[in-house]
Amino acid sequence: MISRRHKIYLALFCAFIFFILYRPNTSTQMSSKLSLPVVIVGSGLAGLSAGNQLVSKYKIPIVLLEKASTLGGNSIKASSGINGAVTSTQKALNVEDSTDLFYQDTVKSALGLGIPALQEKLSNESSSAVTWLQQEFDLKLDLLAQLGGHSRPRTHRSSGKLPPGFEIVKALSDALKSISEENPDMVTIYNNSKVVDLDIEKGKVQAVQYVDENGESKVIKTNHIVFCSGGFGYSTEMLEKYAPQLRHLPTTNGAQTTGDGQKILEKLGGDLIDMTQVQVHPTGFIDPANRSSNWKFLAAEALRGLGGILLNPSTGRRFVNELDTRDKVTAAIQEDCPQDENRAYLVMSESVYAEYKNNMDFYLFKKLIKKTTVSDFAQELPISEDDLSKELETYSTAKEDTFGRSLRVNTFESGISKDSTIYVGEITPVVHFTMGGVRINENAEVIGKNGEALAEGLYAAGEVSGGVHGGNRLGGSSLLECVVFGRTAANSIMSKL
């Protein structure tokens, strides 16, 4: 006979053994296998995604090196949103989509360039990327827009005041900062710290070299490095080399966008692909207060996706399907509009204003768009106010669109006349995104010229990498690429420990 007290002891003993064998805490296992932190280069969405996945999911410590004084790179400027196919937001809004349809849109847009396996992975994992942002960081991402080249509305943003890039970057960087405060061994963030070289020995990453805020050269020992250093759209030197025909165009990119990662990785033997593929976004705002500035504020593609149209200044008429892919809309502006000016008008209805109010208020505040009337705006065009009203009405009501635009939402009010309110900005094509970069595989490993992984422990994600977008990137797919491949790099590091 076992006494009641013995039964309790036995139960406690079994529970203790069970706990020893199956304790869920992986962090102690981790630190024994990984003595050095993972180094992440760049604090845009790719770096922040890799960092959060490593730290929160796998308890792997990181050092984040950022050369600018502030975090977020170009990611923080994103204004249209992030793509996802077959998401809960789409379901809630009754949008039927499929990963295959997204894949086909991506391939069609890529014009035969890029790496199909990466494009497939991007589409396949788009829904889980959006879910990750919603669940781990409490982001709503409850609204959709249909951008150029997409056959469904699948570009997500949140209702509320913050633009998508800012909202997402803030949530992910705040998460890392708060872990860093509680547990400095887990997350170290150095800003004003520019990575200049890597040390690779015996086929394996050994260290990274950077210049710190005081201009001093420093070394961090590490066996894992994830390059998330962004594109090269601001570098006249690199544009001159890869796309000399574009070097005279203004850009939307921040001054830090100089292709450091591409240069460092190429020098080490990395395979750069599609480097000549530079995306010119059709709509950068011309600031009336500084028309010739080389830096332009982006007129988000959502402005067209949610209803904006383009008018040719020399005819006062539409000239293109505004929701064709970016390369085609840009070509139309360059060919049809006055070539010495390279500009067009972006015209929006009162209901575009209502649907995109926070952004529109910001553009109004910056004086990049103005609230005006049909008759006032007609003064700037070679056509009469009646002809302008007719042009806007035809667009809004025609059964078949003259330019084959299939999505016409938030059109101009019925019975539009000379007194109707419209919103108008001036736009010009701008260097926006560099599709090319260092070749990666589906594990986000950097690939060398011989087609093999360049070094053990070397990864890249985001705009620094090439192959995801081929010859033309779809709007919303860059933020997506950052989340998908940033997390993939983290998963790969974990799986090889």
Ligand SMILES: Cc1cc2nc3c(=O)[nH]c(=O)nc-3n(C[C@H](O)[C@H](O)[C@H](O)COP(=O)(O)OP(=O)(O)OC[C@H]3O[C@@H](n4cnc5c(N)ncnc54)[C@H](O)[C@@H]3O)c2cc1C
């Ligand atoms: C105005 C604008 C609007 C956009 N809107 C959208 C949108 O709505 N949807 C979408 O999908 N995409 C959009 N894009 C594109 C997208 O924002 C970026 O291409 C994408 O976020 C790139 O992310 P990333 O993490 O790869 O690089 P980035 O966000 O550019 O971050 C790279 C970081 O690396 C740092 N860095 C570079 N070199 C070094 C070095 N040597 N050492 C240390 N740090 C270094 C940089 O300072 C930078 O902070 C937009 C781009 C712009 C410019």
Ligand SMILES: *[C@@H]1O[C@H](CO)[C@@H](O)[C@H](O)[C@H]1NC(C)=O
């Ligand atoms: C970065 O550097 C500046 C000083 O240049 C400092 O004020 C700022 O708080 C630093 N940290 C971050 C995370 O931005």
Ligand SMILES: *[C@@H]1O[C@H](CO)[C@@H](O)[C@H](O)[C@H]1NC(C)=O
């Ligand atoms: C994408 O998903 C399809 C269908 O589930 C699958 O057959 C394919 O292997 C996936 N591709 C990648 C690259 O993950």
Ligand SMILES: *[C@@H]1O[C@H](CO)[C@@H](O)[C@H](O)[C@H]1NC(C)=O
């Ligand atoms: C115009 O823009 C350029 C480049 O961004 C800037 O250097 C210059 O100060 C601006 N000029 C005015 C008048 O704002």
